[in-house]
Amino acid sequence: MARYVVDVMPKREILDPQGKAVLGALPRLGFEGVSDVRQGKRFEIEVEGEDDDRQREEVRRMAETLLANPVIEYFTVHAHEPSVELVDATADDSGAS
Amino acid sequence: MARYVVDVMPKREILDPQGKAVLGALPRLGFEGVSDVRQGKRFEIEVEGEDDDRQREEVRRMAETLLANPVIEYFTVHAHEPSVELVDATADDSGAS
Structure with a gap:
């Protein structure tokens, strides 16, 4: 199983x-x-099979075709590292009111 | 000038x-x-001053207060590296039709 992140931002x-x-x-x-402040979209995509150049190119084509509008947006594709840094906001209640 | 990225994803x-x-x-x-496929939001935020713990905490509070709904979304805050990898999709026309 390969996981990718596609970030889409307005140009x-x-x-x-x-x-x-x-x-x-x-x-x-x-x-x-x-x-x-700029606001864009983030996609997390799970693909069957191993991460390789072909898969990455396939995800890039998904982004071009469906996820981003290349006229007004740019995008990046990168492998998704299982992040230890992902913070559940409700679990991180460090006293800020 | 400090730049941060806030990624907001549905739980x-x-x-x-x-x-x-x-x-x-x-x-x-x-x-x-x-x-x-999971779809979330990505914010790029530019703040006056230098990147330090206080600024990062401030951005985290913005995320909790305005950018994410902590009941249904989690978020991550990280410094934004000026990315050489940002790809202009229209400039990367490698023959895919």
Whole structure:
């Protein structure tokens, strides 16, 4: 079983209304000093078989065809490392109210 | 200027209709062998000042407060490396039709 991550982000020259909405909301919530926010998509894809160049190329073609709109978005494909760093937010209640 | 990435994904036990829609569409587009797709969000956040523990904690609080819904999503915060690997899909036309 091979696992991949496809990150899809709006190109720099493209307006990003979702990112702008977040950027506008942050000061109202008391967060200062944020100068830019861009919002995109993240896909985690599980494929039968081993990770190899052919599989990776296949995932790249999925991204081009279905996951991203190459006119306004760019994407990256990389292998998904089983992350020990994945944090369950509810389990990480370190006293912030 | 410090740059962070916040990845927000639906928790495993939560239904992910967007991911399921992608999973269902792939075979119709000729992509076989994909066993699972999860869809989440990726935020790129630019903050004034240097990357340090305090900034990282601040971004974590933004994620908890605004970017993720901790009841149904988990998130990760990591520093954003200026990526040479970012691929402009339109510039990477390696002959796939």
